[in-house]
Amino acid sequence: MKEKLKSYRFPLILLSSIFIGSIVGFIFGEKANVIKPLGDIFINLLFMVVIPLVFFSISSAIANMNSMRRLGKIMGSMISIFVLTGLIASIVMLAATVMFPPGSGTDIPLETPDDVEQLTVSEQIVNTFTVPEFVDLFSRDSMLALIIFSVLIGVATGLSGDPGRPFAKFLVSGSEVFMKLVQLIMYYAPIGLGAYFASLIGEFGADLIGDYAKAVIIYYPVAVLYFAIGFTLYAFLAGGTKGVTHFWKNILAPAATSLGTGSSIAALPVNLQAAKKIGVPKDIRETVLPLGATIHMDGSCLAAMLKIAFIFGVLNKDFTGIDTFLTAIGICLLAGVVMSGIPGGGFIGEMMIITLYGLPIQALPIISAVGVVVDPPATMVNVTGDTVSSMLVSRQLEGKDWMEKEEIE
Template identity: 80%
Template sequence: MGKKLKAYRFPLILLSSIIIGSIIGLIFGEKAGVIRPLGDLFINLLFMVVVPLVFFSISSAVANMDSMRRLGKIMGSMITIFVITGIIASVTMVVATIIFPMGSGVDISLETPENVETVTLSEQIVSTFTVPDFVNLFSRQHMLALIVFSVLIGIATGLTGEVGKPFARFLESGSEIFMKVIQLIMYYAPIGLGAYFAALIGDMGAELIGDYAQAFLLYYPVAILYFAIGFTLYAFIAGGKKGVTRFWKNILTPAATALGTGSSFATLPVNLQAAKNIGVPKDIRETVLPLGATIHMDGSCLSAILKIAFVFGVFNMDYSGIDTFLTAIGIALLSGVVMSGIPGGGFIGEMVIVTLYGLPIQALPIISAIGVVVDPPATMVNATGDTVASMLVSRQLEGKDWMDQVNVEEPQQHSLTV
């Protein structure tokens, strides 16, 4: 019993710090913002290491693959699983919004947003997958371009053969070093997450009590249930009872980090460590997780359906019929799997909602505000969904006994004693 509690010690410390921070935010309100810099420091440390970590992890994974066929199998399985889980998340929220109608009785003043820029699809595609200058790759705003570059480096290293082996070892060494940097940063996590959550609750308290309380009261329970029940089921499909045990032993730290930071990219380093502890093969976890942080968003699928249902209620539109629901699921899938990888993709997804349903442009700020209210649990589902997706990819590629084929490390305890 003591050994089991020790394995969960650090996640429990993180969750406790979030609860304490939330209580501070509720008690002191906006005054709690005075400790936000302590939280911003933690998030900046994570963001600071994301770019080199993504580069080294993806390029080393690709460079050390046995063949390009292996990369193709991983990518194909990954996309299939991303789409299927996105559809399941969307259908889950459709059912929830049918049972608990949204937007009725809500009084929100309509304001027309200013300076809404229009960008062509071709321009979006070019800016998403490429950058005009090498130095632009050093920004997390161009994460998909960095991933493309990392894959190309990995492929080129593998194709170079014997001459490329020293560089492949350098890439692998860099990947391990930056994972160690993450472990060092996580010593500060309890303070950083507690402070950030105190400021977050202090700022958002009024919004959650006001007109958006409906969205808050529906989304949070649905997201938590999808996380607890849906991901447990996915973990069971991936690895049976052993898969469920390993998933829950390692997922609480990424979940707490995502909940506190509101960023899949900030959670990526911790997620990679969790997947390693679970036993996901190196090439799978270092391909699926960075891409998943960019283009796999079950939590965003949930919120897209909620936005649609909410705005239908506000404008007294008929939220019924198979056509309405199929369109909503299609938009959610675009928002959660496709557009999430595009810079400003969330805003584009909201514009698609407004355009396809013929809503007035004033609906845009309403939809955007919902996104702010539900962001913490949405990010938690987004980030942890990548981890369980990597388990499903492992199951599909390695067979039912994949968890017995690797040496599993014990979860990092992050002892806070010196």
């Protein structure tokens, strides 16, 4: 029991800080705004670290793949499956939020720029995927261009062979350093979030609390159903009834580890062992699972859609129409790609939502609280989604009898 409480300690601390901050807001009202700068510091720290963290995590994952033999085929199959499963997860949560809207319209007035430059579709595409100067990559407004640049750096490093190995080690070192930096920043999260929510609740009252309860009530059942039904279906498509049997026989250990640690990276060793026992070929599992721990997040796609619907509801924005839905699905896929497999990594995806929708940074803590309460089941879905994805890649590359070609332990 002590070990379980220890593994949940940080999420419980975050929830406690939000709860305490909310109580302070109730008691002191608008006077609680005096501690709002403590929350603003936390927001600024997160935006400060997001650019190097995204670059090093993605480029190092690609540059340091152990198996390069079938990299092209594995990568092609893996990316298509990652996108497809992320798309399905986004649509599932979209349907749930349309039927049960999570935000009731607290009507928080947030500042938006008065002058917005109108661009053509072609100009928007160019500006989204590329930047004219290298220095522009350091802006969070160029997040997608940074992701593409990071992928290309990772591929170029891997293709460089021996001369590129020192640089590959540098990327790994940079990834570790910035992941550690995020962990250090997250030590300040209880103070930052507590202060921000004290200010927020002090100004806008109890309306937000009911909206958060709705968000939790929507997410948990959807995540459990997606885990039980969706992943069973994926396992069946990958290996038939035998695939389902071996999936459920071996998935509980990585699922429990990810649920307890809140980290895809922490669950990776257990997940690699589970994939081996399922029968996923070595080069596939050692490519798909490490990379998936960084860029494949079905649970985060579910959460991102919930956060988008939530912030639309809270800010009294219209969350209807095909264009709005397609944009939301696209953002969910991007958010799932950006998030890193570390505790609290969902903040990065939330930054993506804020950036691409053009919302002010003050909206970040509002949806960050949603991320805190759904993080454990989201991480569990993220990790087990990597496992079934490796099974689907094996089915696509090795044929329907792929499980027979590996020794099942």
